[in-house]
Amino acid sequence: MDLLLEMFSFTFMIRAVVVGLLVSLCASLLGVSLVLKRYAMIGTGLGNVGFASMVSATAFGLSHLALAISMPVVVVAAFLLLRVSESSKIKGDSAVALISASSLAVGVIIVSQTTGLTLHVCSAMFGSILAMTQADLQLSVGLSIVVLVLFVLFYKQLFAVTYDENFAKATGTRIQVYKSLLAILTAVTVVLGMRMMGALLISSLIIFPALSAIRVCKSFLSVVITSAVISVACFFVGIVLSFGYDLPTGASVVGINLVVFLLLSGVNLLRQGGKI
Amino acid sequence: MALITCRDASFAYEGRTVVDGLNFEVQTGDYLCIVGENGSGKTTLMKGLLGLMQPKSGTIETGDGLLPTEIGYLPQQTSAQKDFPASVFEVVISGRLNSRGILPFYSRLDRQIALDNMERLGVLHLRQKSFRELSGGQQQRVLLSRALCATHKMLLLDEPVSGLDPLATIELYRVIKSLSEETGITIIMISHDVRSAVEYASQILHLQNRQVFFGPAAEYVQTDVGKRFLGEGGAPNGSSS
Ligand SMILES: Nc1ncnc2c1ncn2[C@@H]1O[C@H](COP(=O)(O)OP(=O)(O)O)[C@@H](O)[C@H]1O
Ligand SMILES: [Mg+2]
Numbered sequence: 001m002d003l004l005l006e007m008f009s010f011t012f013m014i015r016a017v018v019v020g021l022l023v024s025l026c027a028s029l030l031g032v033s034l035v036l037k038r039y040a041m042i043g044t045g046l047g048n049v050g051f052a053s054m055v056s057a058t059a060f061g062l063s064h065l066a067l068a069i070s071m072p073v074v075v076v077a078a079f080l081l082l083r084v085s086e087s088s089k090i091k092g093d094s095a096v097a098l099i100s101a102s103s104l105a106v107g108v109i110i111v112s113q114t115t116g117l118t119l120h121v122c123s124a125m126f127g128s129i130l131a132m133t134q135a136d137l138q139l140s141v142g143l144s145i146v147v148l149v150l151f152v153l154f155y156k157q158l159f160a161v162t163y164d165e166n167f168a169k170a171t172g173t174r175i176q177v178y179k180s181l182l183a184i185l186t187a188v189t190v191v192l193g194m195r196m197m198g199a200l201l202i203s204s205l206i207i208f209p210a211l212s213a214i215r216v217c218k219s220f221l222s223v224v225i226t227s228a229v230i231s232v233a234c235f236f237v238g239i240v241l242s243f244g245y246d247l248p249t250g251a252s253v254v255g256i257n258l259v260v261f262l263l264l265s266g267v268n269l270l271r272q273g274g275k276i
Numbered sequence: 277m278a279l280i281t282c283r284d285a286s287f288a289y290e291g292r293t294v295v296d297g298l299n300f301e302v303q304t305g306d307y308l309c310i311v312g313e314n315g316s317g318k319t320t321l322m323k324g325l326l327g328l329m330q331p332k333s334g335t336i337e338t339g340d341g342l343l344p345t346e347i348g349y350l351p352q353q354t355s356a357q358k359d360f361p362a363s364v365f366e367v368v369i370s371g372r373l374n375s376r377g378i379l380p381f382y383s384r385l386d387r388q389i390a391l392d393n394m395e396r397l398g399v400l401h402l403r404q405k406s407f408r409e410l411s412g413g414q415q416q417r418v419l420l421s422r423a424l425c426a427t428h429k430m431l432l433l434d435e436p437v438s439g440l441d442p443l444a445t446i447e448l449y450r451v452i453k454s455l456s457e458e459t460g461i462t463i464i465m466i467s468h469d470v471r472s473a474v475e476y477a478s479q480i481l482h483l484q485n486r487q488v489f490f491g492p493a494a495e496y497v498q499t500d501v502g503k504r505f506l507g508e509g510g511a512p513n514g515s516s517s
Contacts (some may be wrong), residue, residue, distance in 0.1 A: 036360060053452040066442035153380045160370045163362055164351075170376045171426045172345030218406035 007243045015137045016129035016196060016249070020235050022144035023193040024205060024253075028188050028231030029151050031210035032224050033162045040184070041093055042081045043203035045100035046190040048079040051199030052107030052123050059114035067136060069190045078104075078187035082179060127198030127238075127250035140192045145186050154181060159220055197250040208257035209234065215261075215268040230260055277339035279304050279430065279462055280325065285334030287320045294320055297486040302479075304340055304429075307456045309477035309493070311470050311505070316483045318466045319352055322382075322434055325464065331508070332388030337505060342430065343375035348423030350416070352434035353464070364418050366380040368394055380396045386425075393421040397451060413444030420451070433465040441514060449476055470505050 007013050012221040022124040034040055053073040077099075084095040110119050123130075132140075151158070160168040161178045169175045186206070193202045209231035210223070238253030278301035286296030295317025302308055310318045323329040324336060327344055348371065371393075372386040382390075394400040397417040402410065407418060416436055421432055433452070437445040453476050456463050469474050473480060473493070480496040482489040488501050496502040 002347055036357070037510055042427070058449065156370070156373060156376070156382065157382070159366065163360060163370060167326070167422070168370075170328055170349040170351075170432075171347060171371070172343070183285075200380050214361055217361055218409075220361060220366050221363075223361050 003240065003244050003271065007240065012130060012132065013239075013243065015132045015134075017236070017239060018027070018145075019132060019137060019140040019192070019251075020129075020196055020239060020249075020251050021232055022141060022148075023189060023196070024187040024209075024235040025228055026144050026147045026211040027193060027202075027205040028181065028227040029148070029224060030189060031206040031208075031231075032213070032220075032227050033158055033222075033256065034184055034186060035161050035207055035210040035214065038093075039082070039085060039182075040095040040203070040207050041100070042078065042085060043186065043206040045096050046074055046078055046101075046187055047194065047199045047202045048100040048104045048107075049193055050074050050194045050202070051124055052103040052110070054194065054199070055107045055111045055121055059110050067139060067191065067195070069260065070194070071188065074191050075184055075187040078183035079180065082183045096219075102250075123198070124194075125200050126196050126248055127194075127196050128199060129196050129249050132195060136195065143188050143192055147188055152186060158182065163220070197253065198248075201250040201254050202256060204254045205231070205235075208254070208261055212257070212261045212264045215264040220241040230257075234260055278302060279306075279338065279340050279342055280361065281335075281337045283337075285324065285331040285336055287317065287324055287329060288332040289320075292372060293484050295483060297331075297438050298334065299487060300481055300490040302462060302464060304462055305456075306479050307462050307477045308454075308465070308479040308481060309473035310464065310466045311468060311482045312483035314468065315485075317485050318483055319434055320345075321483065322464070322466060326432060331407050345427045346427050348427035350419050350427070350431070350433040350436050352422045352438070360408060362407050362410045363403070364394070364399065364405050364407055364410070365390065367407050367418055368403075368421045368425060371422035374426060389419070391435070392427055393424040394418075396424070398422045411444075413448065415439050416440065416444075416448060417451070420448075421442055424455075428459065430463060430464070432464040433463065435466050435468070437467070437469070445472075470502075474502075474506070 034043060050070050053070040054066045057063060057069045062069060081096055081099060084099065085093065156171065157178045160173060161175050165175055190202050193205055197205055209227040212230050213223045213226035217226050234256040235253050237254045239249055241247060242249040242252040280302040282298045282300050285298040286293050288294060296319065310321065312318055320329065320348060322330065324331055326347065326349060335400055366436050369382055369390040372382055372390060374384060375394055391400065395404060395516060399414060399417045399421060402414060402418070405417065410418065420436065436452070437448050440448060451473055452463060452465065454463055465477070474497055480491065480493050481487065482501060489496055489499060496507065
């Protein structure tokens with residue numbers, strides 16, 4: 001309790017918690033579709049593209065605009081990755097892996113030629129809750145709410161496209177529109193979460209809660225709700241732990257997610273074992 | 277004006293024509309069965325009818341005010357994954373998507389239509405179940421309910437009985453026939469079980485990478501090609517036994 005009181009006496013912590021909770025919520029909702037559609041690699045790819053654009057912005061002395069610059073870059077990358085992962089010519093997932101490794105390489109080269117591998121690179125990779133300014137806070141809260149509202153409004157289209165793309169298309173749904181929507185929302189969420197969670201860890205915020213929820217739920221709606229609850233709870237526990245024990249925030253949140261995932265996988269195994 | 281008019285149409289994958297010489301009409305209320313061996317182009321033609329593929333040559337026209345959002349479809353192999361977590365109700369009501377359009381959520385009417393269609397196909401009691409836990413026959417009925425939610429005009433079914441046991445096969449054929457008779461919905465079904473096709477359907481379209489017969493089922497059994505195909509015991513899944 002004292003720990004919580006102490007934690008909330010810092011403005012930067014309040015900012016971090018507010019943005020973190022909203023981003024976790026967005027990530028977990030979108031994550032359900034991404035995981036079920038086997039687009040999980042796109043999250044990783046976007047994280048790396050985001051890393052490259054953020055360190056480049058800083059390298060060219062535009063660190064105050066890092067968020068504003070990363071956003072369009074990552075949105076474009078999201079479209080590209082979506083297209084690539086669907087093309088049958090090149091193996092989709094390999095292509096996504098290539099793009100994501102290449103963007104990481106570009107980022108590292110730019111950094112090594114300019115500022116060198118300094119603290120800001122480390123925080124870009126693994127996250128830092130100190131990075132959040134008042135303007136970032138407003139932008140993050142605004143965009144998270146937009147993501148959430150769009151998700152709710154287009155929930156049934158996202159279900160249809162996730163569940164059975166061909167049926168949706170055959171019965172007249174413009175599936176490209178909704179797949180692009182999914183890509184854009186993911187890109188926005190990745191950029192918002194990147195600062196705090198780190199470019200290398202943000203994709204786990206998307207993947208873990210959904211994977212955990214899929215282990216134990218039977219309907220899509222229950223997966224979505226469970227995923228959201230898991231994600232928000234894990235974030236909160238993670239950030240409290242990171243504050244209390246002086247751990248990196250992103251890594252603690254991912255760690256808690258991993259624990260939940262293992263627990264629920266165990267529950268699932270026990271259940272199946274009981275049935276046989 | 278016919279519901280669908282196909283004129284000299286052909287379909288190709290990457291320039292390689294797999295079926296051509298397609299000339300037929302589907303009238304409202306018809307029950308058309310498309311028959312032919314594996315690889316003869318049946319699924320390809322259906323993709324063309326659904327607008328998932330453009331003809332390489334020729335035309336496919338729709339009439340009677342049929343819109344692309346008024347077609348129900350039961351795919352040969354659903355593109356959905358086997359272990360997808362979705363309840364039966366969620367799967368069925370997703371068929372209402374295009375009647376609902378851009379408005380958020382489903383209306384009470386959408387729910388009612390979904391429940392009615394589930395009842396008609398005898399899967400209402402399964403509505404809370406997870407789709408992945410159903411038997412093959414139950415899954416097909418659920419997917420047929422979903423298809424019915426998408427249309428009251430035309431149903432396209434691609435080998436709906438494949439993988440079902442003989443009893444489930446006969447039951448599904450009966451359900452489809454009664455849908456055709458009771459609701460007057462137009463049905464286009466792919467089957468490689470010719471015996472059942474001529475028993476249930478009003479029209480037959482026989483493909484062999486080109487159109488070899490189109491006409492009433494009663495006429496088809498009199499033709500050489502029909503006799504030969506029937507004689508070959510054209511019921512590979514043994515459903516008529
Ligand atoms: N996606 C595809 N790409 C290339 N060739 C295909 C594709 N789908 C089907 N074909 C070929 O087209 C021919 C007709 O296939 P199809 O329409 O699925 O046959 P049917 O449904 O009658 O068994 C086959 O020779 C098949 O190999
Ligand atoms: Mg086929």
